[in-house]
Amino acid sequence: MMEESGSVPVLEMRGITKHFPGVVANDNVSFNLLKGEVHALLGENGAGKSTLMKILFGFYPPDAGQVFLNGHAVNLTSPAHAIANGICMIHQHFMLVPTLTVAENVALGLRSSRHPLTDLAAVTKRIQQLSDTFGLQVDPLAYVWQLAVGERQRVEIIKALYRDASILILDEPTAVLTPKEVDDLFQILRQMAEAGRSLIFISHKLHEVMALSDRITVLRNGCVTGEANPCDTSRAKLAQMMVGREVKLAPDKPHTQICEPRLEVKDLVVEGDRKTDAVCGLSFQICGGEVLGVAGVSGNGQRELAEAICGLRKPKTGQIKIDGQSVPSGNAKAAREAGLSYVPEERMRDGAIADFNIFENFILLNHGQKRFCRMGFLRFTPIHQHSRTLIDEYTVKTPNLETPAKNLSGGNIQKLILARELSSDPKVLIAAQPTRGVDIGAAEYIHERLSHQRTNGTATLVISEDLDEVLALSDRIAVMFEGRIMGIVNREEASRERIGLMMAGVDPDSPPADYCPSPE
Amino acid sequence: MNNLKTKMISWTIPSCAVLAALIIGAIMLSALGANPIKGFGTMFASAFGNLDGLASTAVKSIPLLLVGIGICIAFRASVINIGGEGQMVMGALLATIMALAFPGLPAIIFIPLVLLVGLIGGAAWGAIPGALKAYFNVSEILSTIMLNIVAVQFMNFMLRGPLIDPGEIERGTRIPQTARLPEATDLPLLLEGARMHLGFLIAVLAAVAAWILLWRTSLGFRLRSVGLNPAAARYAGIPVKRSIIMALAISGAMAGLAGAILVFGSESHRMVTDGSSTGFTGSAGFNGIVVALFAGLHPLWSIPSALLFGGMLVGANALQRAVQVPSALIIALNGLIVVFVVSSEYFKRRVQTVQTDPKVQKTVSDSDKNQESDNLKD
Amino acid sequence: MSDLINTTIIIATVASGIRLATPFLLASLGESIGQRSGVLNLGVDGVMLLGAFAAYYTVLKTGNLFLGIMIGLILGALIGLFYAFITVNLQAQQGVSGIGIYLFGLGMSDLLFQKLVGTPRPIMPFRILHIPLLSDIPIIGEMFFDHSLIVYVAFLLVPLLSLIINRTTYGMNIRAIGENPEAADSLGVSVGGIRYSALIIGNMLAGLAGAALAIELGIFQHNLTNAMGFIAIALVYFGAWRPLGVMAGSLVFGVVAAIVLQCKTLGLIPRSASDLAAMAPAIITILALVVVANRFRQPTALTKPYVRGG
């Protein structure tokens, strides 16, 4: 499939560096792409994959580095420019206009044959042709808001096909697809590669990467940590390159007495943002002193589950009980009063107020309590005292109490939130991605605090994409796939292999063989 | 040190914006054949140059300050209240009705009572767009504009009909104004010989109260958190919808109080309309927004800001007399200042992101780190 | 009663409603284009006032109506350019900066009028343009085809803008940018460029609305528009951002006002209630907003400055 190795790569990115306030998203990254090749980019969340691709697509200018197309240096200053150079990108998040039809979305940005009028009839015809050739079922006249997630992904692909890109970037195109849809997509992508197009493919799912790509580049913390060929590497090796460290052993887990169930969830059905059921009838219980880990790829309903339990999202049906008491649904305040704490996944959106200072963030939940508030007036002496205690206890690094939260580093913001959430000694704790983007030291500390809480008798639900974290913390592990629990396994019976397969929606009893394209 | 720098930036940039607008104003003055130095000099002298001028400036700044305080609170909660005009009118009307209804009360009870009623009138009128936004998703920008029209027409109706001075009917002149309100409601003068009345003190106290509300009470804490990050506020169990209504109601209350003070502190001690939309308020409902923005949405900084803009309005009349330039120039200039100050936010943000950029920040954050242990001890 | 309300009066009332609706229609069509692209402009009234003065003054000096209209349009375009700069490039808060534009227009038009003209002097308005054949149709002809040129222009703009918004590439770009600027940007559509053009066109129409008003009345005065521009903005919401809806809203507003006026003329509304009657349009608009706000969503990106990756 690959051309002879001596040829000039269609694309080369050299020494790309990109800073964002507070982070180095890409640090001297070099990357190349050959004609007809599927080149995969792997990396943890925040490794800088999307940023690199957006630079290639002209979305951001790089701080340093140069892009070469067919050996010529180019300065891609805007998406229009990139498109003109034959580069198309399917973004991690849908780039569709819901109030326009499929045909209009496809035609957007193209010069119409009947300029200045649109020529949607011609576009429709061409879409139909494409959908016939590639087997992409989609109604060109439907409005995008009417489409299901999978169909929207197909529209994104049609947009790229329509533009006849020579370089196609696919940023996590499979994150929202069913296995069948993934298979279909791969078929199309292979067809495209065979037709001489070059593809960059981003995914967190190792087996997909192994199945599709000709070459794999791994990013970590904005740096390239290695390149591999899928035929002579293994998932474990890739994981090692991605994470950059040995898998840690679980922290000490003193046996805690299992008493009555503290959190009961029954027949929970929750609608997602896309108005389809994101959680489809979940039931489970967590006892005091127990940690239930929820593993799974993001977007399989974990977030909706957490939000429904915390009263931020009203479930369609189902019941939530804390200590046997039913909690009114869709009421964040009531859930908190019933003894629930929540460490949210998006900490700067939900967990903290960036422009509030440290102590204001500490009292976000309980500023109305008597000890902090008398007759409507805040009592700063006890508030400051409380904040200092928490800062010391959780070793939050901050110049002073008046520092706005936005000036703290990611790890310290997470410590701040954790300190606040645990200070009320909750009956039930939901922790979503508790250590995402946090350095090892802080992550260890956070794990320690969570175990400590477990010893104190809190029922904890830990939601994480990081399998090591789930394995380290949990007493039992539930794997979520497409809004359902694939199964709950005890820690002792859980292996990475088994959980990983369940995460991919595969029944552990019949694991699929790794696919490696055989040379023609 | 970092903090001080940020504060300085947040002041110098809008000041530059105002300066730029004034320069354009000076160019316009010259174009109109007037000497800009003499023009602005006259303005300044008449507004701040003597006790009388200062007193007029103070009186003129009262509604600006009160509306501005309300805007600070509303904008801090992320609601854009453009309904100050209508809220002033409704507060004034309700207070006037109150004053006419109980003529016999002593001043010591009567003044607080009517002002409180004015406050309530404004609050109620402000709560309507709040509820429309919270429960029907109606943009408060538009509903407040529409409610301004409704309030003014309602005032015209009331002053031409039910509330008209019976003497006007008797004489057949039918000037749309109420009878003179009971003397017990006259706001006492604070300075012998100058017209500055109790209203100024009330407005300043209200600014302090608003500052306390925003930064010292749990209600203010909730309003600010809803304004800065509604998602996080919801997550923390703060009732977001109710906070939106509350913010608009408080904002309206301040405007309502401004309206009431306008009536009881007026020369005529009665409510008069000329039928136009801004004849009663003198556009304070709009200008208060400028005052608040210029003060960086800070109630205490709103005091000098209101005095500045009040002074400009007082000076405008002097300008007209001294250099024969219509006072309309000042309205245009106010508009320019609004546009420039709002646009200058961009440069403020730019400077602040540059500050937080790690590359630029390195040395600063290092020194901060050294300080942290000291700061945490006390 | 029957002799009070006869066909002549009905014809006159409808015709009057159409005339009253015209400046609203022009201004709200313009505003709706800007809003469709995601930018709110609360300064419409100020632009109208400046457009009105510019057109009035030009006609006063040259006697050339078309030149007056052109100057009104050019002035609107210049303000649109300026407004685009502060909202697109400087990302200024749209609600408040619009108020600034309004105050500027209010003061500036009055200032220029007082300095350059002083005593109101009349200019010759457009002549009535009888559309051949159509204006001879009984009743309908008099109602709809017996107006000045500018009225026809305004109403012809409705299908034209419908066509532009719904059938051209440019219109599709505007719609896309008002909903999801990032998606449009990712396909190479220039968000800033489209917003600039939409704001320039929108403000040109606001300038035209002012020019039409001044020329129709043959006069200029301090605050000639009487806050018409603010009502025009509300009519955009009323019309759910669609040219046809905006036209319906303007007509309702104009015809209601004409009916109230005609009823007053005929003594059907007691004089004491006329202030209450004047509230009617505002209250109707709020009620319409309550209904529309949940049924038709405003353009998702409205009032949100677009920053790539932000």
Next chain:
Amino acid sequence: AAGKMLKIAIVAPSASNDLAFTQSIVDGINAVKKERPIDLAVTDGTFVVEDAAAAIRDYAKKGYDLVIAHGSQYGGSLKEIAKDFPKTAFAWGTSADTFGLPNVSSYEAASDEGGFVMGMMAAALSKKGSIGVVGPIEVGDAKLFVDGFVAGAKAQNPKIKANVNYIGSFSDVALAAEAARAHMAVGADVLTGTAQMVVGAIGAARSKGVAWFGTQADQTELAPEIVVACQVYKWEVILRQILADMDNGILGGKKYAITLANDGLMIEFNPKYKLPDTVTKIGKKAVMDIKSGKIKPLK
């Protein structure tokens, strides 16, 4: 004392060149200025009553000899201010109330008289037997004029249809224009109106060639081809009296009115308008009758 430079200030709501209410008083002072030295200051466009009050007080404080509060809505404020400046003369119009203060004069126009005259002429001129009136708000001077006009029309032709439309605003020019059109739609072939927003109505009348009667100032130049006649206010007539009183140390306490009889009100015919002689005669006779007291318009 007549040779001494007098400092006079006018505070008025609309623009001093509005061809209506405010212009009439400025013209009046300027007429007197030709006869004696006057230092005149004008604060116009003060539609905000509190701003007007501040200006009035300011002028009084600055030692102006006479401060004219030209707006009935200013009365409430003037009543309070005048008490504080017993040595300053104030004049308030249009009104008939001096608040019993010795330093306030009031002045008004018997605009019903001119209204009556022009109403009679309008009724005589109307071929269709229908005339229309565009008013601002039903108060003060406007009401007086309108009532006089309607009474005059009825006196000339008891069967005449005289429709009155108060549009509810002193400033809405567009609405005034539509009100004029509404009148024409129901058959009015002669129109009149009062206050500064009528410029719109005049424009509408002009486009249909319908006759117009004006008041407060000479509006002929707004539409020379349709303006029949205007009632013009000559405030100088009473201003002279007020200044004469001041020369004698009397600062106020008196009520003044301009009337046809004292030549404070004049009916100015537009020479360009071809008015039938019969109508001119009716008008001139009515003026004589009112001057002699034979006709009392609103009695």
